Amino acid sequence: MKKKKPYQAAEIEAWEEAGIRGRARKKPVGRYTYLKWLDDGDVAPCVVEVFQVEATDAVADFKERGQREVAWFSPDEAARRVREVELKSLLVEFRPKGK
Secondary structure, three states: OOOOOHHHHHHHHHHHHHOEEEEEOOOOOEEEEEEEEOOOOOEEEEEEEEOOEEEEEEOOOOOOOOOOOOOOOOHHHHHHHOOOHHHHHHHHHOOOOOO
16 A cells, blocks of 8 residues: 555555454564465465554444455464465464553
């Protein structure tokens, strides 16, 4: 997102993709890579920085609600459910930082 710092973009993405309002930590907890399939059939390699967002509010009506299914999981359970090996590792090693 142009003119946004990465942690600010993470806050916006949490809102648009899951209806979560909250504050993201400024430093990423890690990053992972994956291949994104584009509408034209091409594949683009992507690098994703992952930020801890402390949720302060959650709503059912959000921008991408028809494209997403929202569910809460522990980091270990989330790691079991994702396909990206690097993301699995981040989730297993994740230790939330409090205020």
